[in-house]
Structure formats: C-alpha cells, structure tokens
Amino acid sequence: MNQLLDLLKRNARKSNADLAGQLSSTEEAVAAQISAWEEDGTIRGYQAMVDPALDGGENVTAFIEVRLTPERGGGFDRLARRIARFEQVTSCYLISGGYDLLVMVEGKDLLAVAGFVSEKLSTIEGVVSTATHFRLKSYKENGFMFGEDHEVSRLPVTP
C-alpha cells in the first residue's frame, strides 16, 4: 500500500506538514495526493475510533451471519447492496465459508436490533437464514486496541 495511505489509516488527523515530514515529501504534494484520492473515491471519508465502553452511549452492536440465495447474473451483489443500504447496517462483507454475508448492525437496544432482523432482514426475498451474535466487548478495532492504557515508564536518564 502507498505509505501516505498507510499513515492516514493510522491517524487521519495528522497535519499535512507532519505527513510530509515523515515521508520526506512536501506539504503541497501531500495535499494534492489526498485531494486526488478524495476525488476518485480511494478515500471514502474520515472517522474517529471511539472506545464503545467509554463513549457514554448505550447502543448495541450485532454481527449477523446471513445466508442468501445467489442470483443469476449478479451473484450476491444486488441483495448485499440492498442490505448494506439500511442505516442500521454499519458494515457488510461477503464472506467465504458457512454463510454468505457478515452484516454488522447497530441499534439503540436489543429490541431495536431484533426488530431489524425479524422485520427487515429476514423478510427479504432471497435471505435464507440469519444468525445474530451480540457484541459483548471490544478489544480491538481497525488497528486500535481498547482498554489497555498502562504506560511502561522508562528511566528518565540513561546512557
């Protein structure tokens, strides 16, 4: 992967000057490259990585395994996109193995998610079955560890 993309994926709030410094490039070149990526859709957006245990919210997240009947001429694409468009769905992946789609759903409580699954998801023509797993705790997301803040101290002066 491009080094600049790699740095942005780890910290999108780094200033262009910092990024340029790290890549031995110029601020202008970094800005131009980022704009180009935003333009062509390589970069879809920017988000904060928030620890769900600390954000004060009470949302619940579920991972739903969905089995689909594939369609001639499009495979899973039409159904997958249809499911992904729901605003409750935060991520949606086509997966190899025992089921087809892994759908991440967020709702304000258990009932909201259950309602989405029974009312929306499983009633879609082509959805064969669903299995819903609720998240209990997050340890790591997109490269960020949660709940591990102990700092190891170094001696203040060493040779």
Next chain:
Amino acid sequence: MDIQSKLAGHLQAIPRSGIRDFFELVIGRDDVISLGVGEPDFATPWSIREAAIYSLEKGETSYTSNLGLLTLRKKISEYVDDFFHVSYDAGSEVLITVGVSEALDLALRALLNPGDEVIYHEPCYVSYSPSIVMAHGVAVPVPTTKEDGFSLKPAALAAAITDKTKIVMLNFPTNPTGAVASREDLEGIAKLCVEHDLIVLSDEIYSELRYDEDEHVSIATLPGMRERTILLHGFSKAFAMTGFRLGYACAPPELIEAMMKIHQYGILCAPITSQAAALEALSGGRALYEPMKNEYRQRRDFLVERLNGMGIDCHLPGGAFYVFPDIRKFGLSSKNFAMGLLEAEQVAAVPGDAFGPCGEGFLRCCYATGMADLKEAMNAMERYIGTL
C-alpha cells in the same frame, strides 16, 4: 574495615559517570520532559514480544550453546551479509552476547595487555573509557569537532597512533552526537589500521537508524579490514529491544574464540528468551523498524530546525536518535545550562561533557520521545534561553 583500600586500584581511577550524576538530579521529579534517555520510546514490536512469550510457554528455559543458538547465529549471519555486505560463518565467526556492551568488554579483555593503547573518538558512549581501563588498557581519546560533523578524521587518528596502539574503536552513527562517517573518512582510517596493524572494534549498533541518502558503510567491508575488525551489533536500538539485552560480535574465528573464552566463564550464554525474541526480530527485519525510523527522521528534522531557528547552533546528525546542539554562546558550562533548564522548565537533557571533555559546551538531546513532548521541550528551551 577500610573497604576503599580493598578496592582494585584501576577501578578507583574510574570517575563516577556524568550520566549518573545527572540521573540523580532528575529521578524523583515526576513533571519532567526527558530528552535524556538513550533508548527507543517505542515498545518492542508485538510479534517479537509474542515470540518471547511463546518460547517461554514451550518451556525453552535452558542454557544455549556458549556462542548462542545456532539458528540465531545463522540468521544473524544472513542479516549481516545482507545489511552490512560482509560474510561471517555462523559456526565460528558469530558470538551472541548480553548487549553490545558485553561484546565490547569481551573484545577489550581478549586483546589488551596492560599498557596497550586504545584509540577512540570523543564525544562517545560513556562506557568506552571505563571499559578500556577495566581491561587494563590505556584510553586514548581523539576529540572530534562540530565542524567535522563529529566524524573521526584520518589525520586526527594518525596523530594519536603510537607504537603501543593496539585497537581503534569506532562508533558510527555515534551516541551522543548522531555523527556518521563518510566512506572517504573510513577508507583513510582503514588504511592507517592496515599500515599500523591495528584491530578495529566497530560498534555499529545504530546503523539501521540512518536518515539520509548515503548508505551505511561498515569499515569491515573495506580492503584489508575484515581480518582485523570486530563488528559489534545488536537488537536494542533498531528493534527497540534494550531490555532484552542482546547483541553480537562478528569477527574472524581466532578473535571470536578468544572472546568466547571469557564469555563462557563470565556469562555462559545470553538468555534464551531474548535469543528467541531476536530470531523473530530478524524474521520481521526491516518492516519492523522502518515505521519507527520514519518517525525518528521526522523528529530529528523538527528538532534541528527548531534549535537553529531559536539561535542554538545544531548540526544535522545523520543517524542514531540524538542531536548535539552547541550551547557555548550562552557562556554557561554544559552542566549549568542543563541544570538551569531542568530547574526553570523541567526539561532534562544530558550535559555534553558526560561523553568526554570535548563534549563540553554541548547538550545531548534524545529524540526517542513523542512529538508532543518534543514540541513542548523546544518551547521550553526557547523560553529558557530568553532568560540567559
């Protein structure tokens, strides 16, 4: 009982470390931004730590061969060949030690007879002179200057060589100055070493951490040098593994054999857990240290720009993670400048004279510290010099 009188005479001749003095001033204060450390601020990459844990889980808790695990020596041999471009036989020319410090001590003790002279360039790592003295050698420092980028010039070396000289010690990139030696300087040094039949101890612990275009050149690769060079390297700096205490020496078999003699009775072998970790470090290689190196480069550029911008003359060091600004124009000794900075602004940087008399008038600032702290430290430095 008068214990003092019982202590070995040559030990009494070694003064207290200047670093230690400064350490005692800083320790116990919790509000200090420290530019005084000599180790990476990154934790060892997880894959390396995990390999150490796995090795423990498997019950690998025994001694290893005195030389170190053969698998690790093979990996080291490959790595050294690839990185330094010099080949060593894993069976007889590589010795794994407890850090480069032990390797250095072994080499000096294996080679020196009382009165033999060892030339090294100052400012330098604090252990060089004491290690020579403890091995009953005579320490012959050659001062280097800011104007020469703190590199050792062949002419300066030539002037220090006598018929008692046995060893030349080199450390590029250098702690505390970040200096690197050009190929030209190294060629001149090599020529002198061949001419005078000298052994070279080359401490290249910072060699991965070079930030500019020019490639690291090991003196062992120059004509006539492999047979007379002990190449010292380790895992502490590039792989952020200081606490694992693991280094190695590469040299012709007779030298390794002699060093091993001391190592086997003194240490027996380097810790097996650290050796397992080191194996993983070399499997990961460049990809593990490159992100840290990029970060260091950015910090170096920032510090040098800020220091020069506020009127403190600072050369651009080519490697390691230290800058060595010149504070002579403020008319304070290194020690007083550093103590004043600590008192007024709670920023710790090590007085340059801790690394040899010619470091007087300079300060060692380590940039193995987060960017936010570096920015704060530079603001503090600017406020401080405004009061001088």
